[in-house]
Amino acid sequence: MSSGEPLSALCSPALVVDVDKVKRNAQRMMERCHQLGVQLRPHMKTHKTLECADIMTGGSRRCIVVSTMAEATFYADHGFDDILYAYSLPFDKVERCAALSERLDLFQVLLDHPDALERLRKRPLKGGRRWHADGVELTGVYAHCGNTYNCEGVEQIQAVAQETTSFTLQFMEKLKAVGISCRSSIGSTPSCSHPVPDMGKLSEVHPGNYVFYDVQQSVIGSCALEDVAVRVLTRVVGHCPHRNQLLIDCGWTGISLDGAGKLPSGYAMIEGHPDLKLLSMTQEHGRVEPISGPLDCSKYPIGSLLTLIPYHSCAAAAMHPVYHVHSEGRLMGKWTPTRGW
């Protein structure tokens, strides 16, 4: 695939990323945090690529969150630092966490249980370093307002954002009262897309999905559908008039099974075809039918392209070994995510 070619030059299924939307989503979040006076610590779990991390950190390669040790190591190996591993310390990975703590300027781990503190104490760091967690050095308090994902509309999102912020700030006051001063971090793409002023009193926020967004986020109200930066390209590979269905070449390996039962349009939205539904999938096939009424197969010739907007971009991206990046429909290159744990 040469640079500058149209998206239609890609074999399908293919995950395509609109780099202009990615940059715009990233820029808006940076500006929002700047205005609030809060540090942005972007989460890498949605895309897991170097290129997108550079865009989200404005090229600093500092101050990120990751969901796996594979991500932590991948980013550390490429010059990133100040990495927060947002996973309550897994006991099987203490040695790997120790290695990164000894190697990076700042590697932060999460603790949520006294046993975890014991595990850190049993593995003192070399070179006079201290664990940045709850061990010798408490760095901060981390909360994820995941309940924003049950919201619909800005008002509900901001109510949850306010509640989480207030709880966190009250907890910080209690810590302060017993002489403990540390940082505070809350997250979630919905709350950070529509922040409340009190979030400016936190040290940092850690959203991630916002760089791609998806149909789920548009339903919640975090973004407009036009902000969604990723698509899965697919082609019609069969007509099944006896079942009133089209077959497409995107199965669950191409977009994941996330979103079951959530949308009238099924597992995704089909761009430009609000009348169609991605009903079900096998490993390499999707079944598409009209939301109501008969299907006119002649409108969808074998080989013609359809464009799926994923319900959940984290889940769709996780199925792809490579993302195809474009600007205004012209291919610019590929981004390769890290995988595994």
Added chain:
Amino acid sequence: MSSGEPLSALCSPALVVDVDKVKRNAQRMMERCHQLGVQLRPHMKTHKTLECADIMTGGSRRCIVVSTMAEATFYADHGFDDILYAYSLPFDKVERCAALSERLDLFQVLLDHPDALERLRKRPLKGGRRWHADGVELTGVYAHCGNTYNCEGVEQIQAVAQETTSFTLQFMEKLKAVGISCRSSIGSTPSCSHPVPDMGKLSEVHPGNYVFYDVQQSVIGSCALEDVAVRVLTRVVGHCPHRNQLLIDCGWTGISLDGAGKLPSGYAMIEGHPDLKLLSMTQEHGRVEPISGPLDCSKYPIGSLLTLIPYHSCAAAAMHPVYHVHSEGRLMGKWTPTRGW
């Protein structure tokens, strides 16, 4: 991870493959086909690795089925031949199919539409070769009795196997009556696990999942639960007594969302704990609760291992960049699948 270490030495989540069960499942299928007098053409889509392909072909590296051109190319690059691409010719991949047809002794493509035949005719092969499909050389008729997946028990499976076999054989007779003689191939792990004698009249069968099997196949009746060769290892990472739940470190990135609503035990079976259910998952966490009654968290200390038997091994395997292979619980090495399209 050194060879010979116990499974508990692995970081979780991890997909582990019992190589002895894989060999036994493969051997039984070879013997079954030998007794029937039908050629076995194993499908690679479940595992997509070289090592497992060698086991399934008895080391011949000949006569396989694949679900993607990525698999076809991967196997061709490693000396496999007589590859059947079991996907109705996708128009965006004709050139890639042509390249493999010109390079291999035998590369077979499927056609199910006159337009597809036109596409092949427009791209004649070099070196005096002929397309092995419906073009100049009709190789055979291919059917997949996917409706065996709705069966429960051997009797139902064999009824579908008989029906598919009879339809296919009747169609072969009709072809013969107009002077066309060619091969016939039917598939599905359920039907080939419990074949009917008439299947011996076919040229070949093409099951795939049988090498791993899974909970779904045991529910259908294709295998016993003890035949399932894959597991996802996970660890307890949190206690949530207020929700009557455990948190485990296997989310949908570790086992997929396949099987929703299918089992009393949720998205998987938890080996040795028939009382537990994998209720739901986020990207990197699973929520486990008792099927009924209160949870005794003290039975599941933080850091302790749980073993998930996947509902659908194709879907679980698709989430892992590497499989950890063991014999009787001792690690032997890694298998690396190919991914993408």
